Every structure is written in structure tokens, then in C-alpha cells.
Amino acid sequence: MDPHKRPLLQNKSRIFENCYIYILPVALGKKRMSLFQTQITNGGGICVSKLSATKCNVTHIVLEDSVVKDSERCVRLLSSINVDTNTAVKIVGTQWISKCLKECVCLDTKEFELSVEKITDKVNTKSNSKPLNEDRDPGTVKNDVADFATCTVEDSPPKKLKPAVSEEDVCLQSSSKPRENSECNHLVIAELQKLANAFRSTGDQWRAYGYEKAISAIKAYGSEITSYEEAVSIPGVGSKIAAKVSEFLASGHLRKVDEICGSERSQVVELFTKVWGVGPATAQSWFQQGFRTLEDLKANPNLTKQQKIGLKHFDDIQDRMPRQEVEQIAAVVETAALSIEPKLNVELCGSYRRGRTTCGDVDILITKQDNIHTDILPCLLQQLKESGFVTDDLVNIEVSRNQKKYLGICRLPGENQKHRRLDIFVVPESEYATALMHYTGSALFNRSIRLVAAHKGMSLSEHCLLAGVVREGKEMLNDGYIVPTPTEKSIFGLLGIEYRPPEEREHRL
Numbered sequence: 001m002d003p004h005k006r007p008l009l010q011n012k013s014r015i016f017e018n019c020y021i022y023i024l025p026v027a028l029g030k031k032r033m034s035l036f037q038t039q040i041t042n043g044g045g046i047c048v049s050k051l052s053a054t055k056c057n058v059t060h061i062v063l064e065d066s067v068v069k070d071s072e073r074c075v076r077l078l079s080s081i082n083v084d085t086n087t088a089v090k091i092v093g094t095q096w097i098s099k100c101l102k103e104c105v106c107l108d109t110k111e112f113e114l115s116v117e118k119i120t121d122k123v124n125t126k127s128n129s130k131p132l133n134e135d136r137d138p139g140t141v142k143n144d145v146a147d148f149a150t151c152t153v154e155d156s157p158p159k160k161l162k163p164a165v166s167e168e169d170v171c172l173q174s175s176s177k178p179r180e181n182s183e184c185n186h187l188v189i190a191e192l193q194k195l196a197n198a199f200r201s202t203g204d205q206w207r208a209y210g211y212e213k214a215i216s217a218i219k220a221y222g223s224e225i226t227s228y229e230e231a232v233s234i235p236g237v238g239s240k241i242a243a244k245v246s247e248f249l250a251s252g253h254l255r256k257v258d259e260i261c262g263s264e265r266s267q268v269v270e271l272f273t274k275v276w277g278v279g280p281a282t283a284q285s286w287f288q289q290g291f292r293t294l295e296d297l298k299a300n301p302n303l304t305k306q307q308k309i310g311l312k313h314f315d316d317i318q319d320r321m322p323r324q325e326v327e328q329i330a331a332v333v334e335t336a337a338l339s340i341e342p343k344l345n346v347e348l349c350g351s352y353r354r355g356r357t358t359c360g361d362v363d364i365l366i367t368k369q370d371n372i373h374t375d376i377l378p379c380l381l382q383q384l385k386e387s388g389f390v391t392d393d394l395v396n397i398e399v400s401r402n403q404k405k406y407l408g409i410c411r412l413p414g415e416n417q418k419h420r421r422l423d424i425f426v427v428p429e430s431e432y433a434t435a436l437m438h439y440t441g442s443a444l445f446n447r448s449i450r451l452v453a454a455h456k457g458m459s460l461s462e463h464c465l466l467a468g469v470v471r472e473g474k475e476m477l478n479d480g481y482i483v484p485t486p487t488e489k490s491i492f493g494l495l496g497i498e499y500r501p502p503e504e505r506e507h508r509l
């Protein structure tokens with residue numbers, strides 16, 4: 001499925017309307033449980049947390065897929081909750097929810113259902129042909145239901161469970177081994193990242209984007225992925241990448257990584273594209289010409305000015321800096337800017353504003369009030385170069401409509417300081433919020449929020465938010481009109497989505 005065409009959660013219709021769903025927490029981790037609950041609620045359904053109190057309303061009981069497949073275990077678990085076989089309650093696997101979400105409809109449960117007759121038969125056989133729960137002391141049944149069915153994932157496991165629930169089930173409820181969980185996801189992510197990098201360096205941006213989106217989604221998901229179904233249920237992970245996750249879970253290995261990343265060519269091309277100013281085509285042609293190492297490249301007479309700078313500071317630029325250093329660099333720029341014009345607003349954006357502990361560069365947004373007519377950026381750069389702080393220009397001042405942008409390299413004064421990438425953006429007051437949002441990112445978040453805007457007949461850029469935009473395919477039939485956006489919150493409001501603080505913009509919407 002085209003990832004751009006996948007409906008966003010916010011746009012999902014009320015697919016679970018009239019569904020009263022109880023999810024059995026067994027074998028579901030906290031994160032997964034809450035993900036399902038959120039998705040059901042967003043889809044207009046009701047999550048029933050206490051089966052005992054509302055059982056007459058429950059339309060669906062959802063069990064983890066592995067549990068549904070193990071009928072013996074189902075018998076044990078269901079006999080400990082008060083399942084009334086005479087009601088039309090459907091007992092389904094979690095895959096039902098995943099598929100409904102994926103296809104945006106409330107699918108028929110047949111394919112995912114556990115037949116109640118089948119269970120009743122089994123239970124009856126086990127309990128000497130007596131109907132479910134009939135041979136049990138009503139008090140015991142009540143306690144089972146209270147102990148088990150009211151146990152939400154936040155609760156600690158019931159202290160004393162009746163024999164109907166095994167020790168194993170109790171352990172699974174608390175989603176054990178969180179350290180191993182994240183380790184396993186990290187390993188999968190590392191393999192997928194290799195593929196993303198390889199695709200990017202060969203110029204296959206579309207595929208690289210697909211992998212990066214999936215990586216971001218897996219990071220956001222958090223709990224251990226244990227199956228293909230679970231992987232594919234994560235919004236942002238398509239069937240092909242879910243199959244890779246599943247291959248890795250089964251073998252600890254991805255054949256595609258060997259195939260794509262194993263060759264000398266791919267390793268060299270990937271290294272070359274890390275040099276600032278080098279794209280996939282250039283990197284490939286250098287490989288073709290026989291260059292293999294960064295040392296080799298220094299002897300290449302065809303390097304551009306930017307590539308020479310990128311090569312000279314390669315190690316420093318690759319290194320991510322701590323937040324404190326970002327603050328020190330920003331302070332130097334702010335002091336210089338305010339010495340030129342005290343009314344300027346200087347703000348840090350990029351990964352720093354999103355709260356990342358390390359940053360690849362320093363992104364500084366300077367907002368200039370309409371009554372300031374000084375051409376700030378050239379004056380600022382002159383000052384920063386005279387003091388020796390800015391050491392190299394990568395791109396001289398670029399003008400885009402009302403905004404100006406500078407990309408370069410700087411270094412803090414003092415011993416052992418590294419060269420760092422510095423970006424400065426100067427924007428007018430009217431474009432402040434859209435620019436702040438754009439340069440805060442992340443790039444993935446920006447893409448997804450722009451997509452939301454497009455779905456609503458709007459267009460969002462670093463310059464402005466346009467409404468009344470009419471598109472036919474990629475063509476703009478009507479450019480629309482600018483809607484004032486004084487703050488970031490106003491942008492979220494106009495797009496009809498809940499405000500997200502910068503720390504929550506690491507992943508797509």
C-alpha cells in the first residue's frame with residue numbers, strides 16, 4: 001500500500017462504533033494494550049475495563065493472537081471469566097483489531113473468531129459435561145471475575161489467582177523482561193537502518209523514507225515485537241517491512257542486508273554520501289572512477305568547495321554534540337545578533353528543541369519585526385567571521401521569498417573544540433510560527449503534518465499555512481489564501497489536531 005495513502009489514525013472513521021470491547025490483558029504488554037485501547041477509542045468504540053460490571057454490554061472479547069490459537073489455554077482463561085455462552089459476544093484475536101484498523105472498516109469477525117461452542121464443548125468435557133461455571137461455587141466465580149477481569153494492565157497481578165489461571169499466565173500479564181524487549185527491537189532497528197542508509201545513498205529516497213518511517217514507528221511503539229502480525233499492526237510499518245522484522249525474529253539476520261549492504265560498492269558509496277555536499281550520483285561516479293577511501297578523495301581534483309570543506313571536517317561533522325555545546329554556540333550567535341539589533345527574537349530549534357540529548361548541528365531561528373530594516377544576516381556573519389567563530393561557509397546566504405538562510409561551520413573559542421555545523425534562518429514575524437514548526441521538525445513529523453494539511457484542502461510550508469487549496473493530483477488548481485498563524489498552537493488548531501509539544505514530534509503524527 002502506498003504509505004502516503006494510508007489513512008491517519010485521526011482520520012479513521014468510527015469503525016468500532018457500537019462495539020463494546022473487552023481486551024484480556026494476558027500476554028499483552030502495557031504499551032500494546034494501551035495502543036489497542038487508544039485505537040479502539042479513536043475508532044468510536046468503547047473499551048470495557050471491568051467485564052464483571054458490564055458483561056451484558058460486551059460485544060467483543062479480544063485475546064492475544066497466540067492465546068486464541070492455543071485452545072487449551074483459552075479454555076483455562078475463559079473459564080476464569082464469566083463468559084455467558086448465550087450472548088452474542090465474539091471472542092476474537094488481536095489480529096481482528098489490526099486488520100480493521102488497516103482496512104478502516106469493522107470487519108466480520110468470522111475469520112478471527114474462536115467459536116464459543118468449541119470452547120463450551122471443551123470446557124464441558126473437562127468439567128464433566130456441566131455448562132461453563134455451573135459446577136463452581138458462585139462465590140468462587142465471582143472472585144475469579146473480580147480478580148481477573150478487573151485486572152487492567154496497570155494493576156499488579158492479582159496476589160492469589162484461582163487454579164484456573166496458571167502461573168505462566170500471571171507472568172505474562174506483567175509483560176516481563178522490558179530490557180530484553182527493547183534490546184530486541186534495537187537489533188531489528190539497527191538492521192532496518194542499514195537498509196535505509198543503503199537506499200538513501202543509492203538515491204532511492206522513496207524506499208529510504210519507507211524504512212525510516214517504519215523505524216520511527218517501531219521506536220515509538222516501544223514494547224517487544226514478537227510476531228509479523230504485531231509488526232504489521234503498527235501504523236507506519238507495511239507488510240514488506242513487517243516481513244523483514246519477522247525474518248529477523250526467526251533468524252537474527254536479514255538476507256536483504258547482506259545483499260544490499262555487503263558489497264564493497266555499497267559500503268564505499270554510503271561513506272561518500274556522508275561527506276557534506278555529496279549526493280548519491282556523485283558518490284557512485286567516484287566509486288566508478290576508482291575512489292575507495294576518504295584519503296583517496298582528497299586527491300580528487302573535481303571536488304566542489306563545499307565537498308572540500310565537508311571532507312576537511314568529516315570526523316567533527318559526523319560527531320553529534322551535547323546539548324550544552326548547542327547552547328554555548330547559540331549564545332555566541334544570539335549575543336552577536338542582539339548587538340546588531342536588540343529587538344530580534346533568537347530561538348533554538350531542530351533536534352535541540354525536541355529535547356534530544358545530542359544534536360547533529362545547531363539550528364537557529366531569528367525572527368525580525370517588520371519595523372526593522374537592517375539586513376541582519378550579512379552583518380551577523382561578518383561579525384561572527386571576524387571573531388573567528390564561523391570558519392567556513394557551506395552555502396552562502398540563500399533567499400527564499402521573505403526568509404534568509406545560512407549554512408556553515410563554526411567553532412567555539414578554546415582548546416580542543418570541534419568544528420560544528422551551524423544553520424541560521426532569518427524570518428519575518430508573520431512567518432514565525434510556521435518557520436519555528438518547520439525547523440523544529442522532525443523531518444518525519446513535518447511530512448506527516450503537511451499530509452494532514454493536504455487532506456484538509458490546505459498547504460503547510462515554512463512560510464505559511466494556506467487554506468482553500470484545490471489540487472488535482474500534484475497540480476495546484478487553486479493556490480488558496482494565507483491564514484494567519486501567530487503561534488504553533490494556532491497551526492495545530494487550524495488543522496484540527498491536538499497540540500503536540502516539540503518533545504513529541506520525533507515521529508510522524
Ligand SMILES: Nc1ccn([C@H]2C[C@H](O)[C@@H](COP(=O)(O)OP(=O)(O)OP(=O)(O)O)O2)c(=O)n1
Pocket residue numbers: 349350351352356358359360361362363438439440441442443446447
Ligand atoms: N529533509 C528535511 C530536512 C530538514 N527538515 C526540517 C526538520 C528538521 O528537524 C529541521 C532541522 O534539520 P536538521 O537536518 O538539522 O535535523 P534535526 O535538527 O532534526 O536533527 P540533527 O540532530 O541531526 O540536526 O529542518 C525537514 O523538514 N526536511
Ligand SMILES: [Mn+2]
Pocket residue numbers: 350351352359360361362363
Ligand atoms: Mn539540526
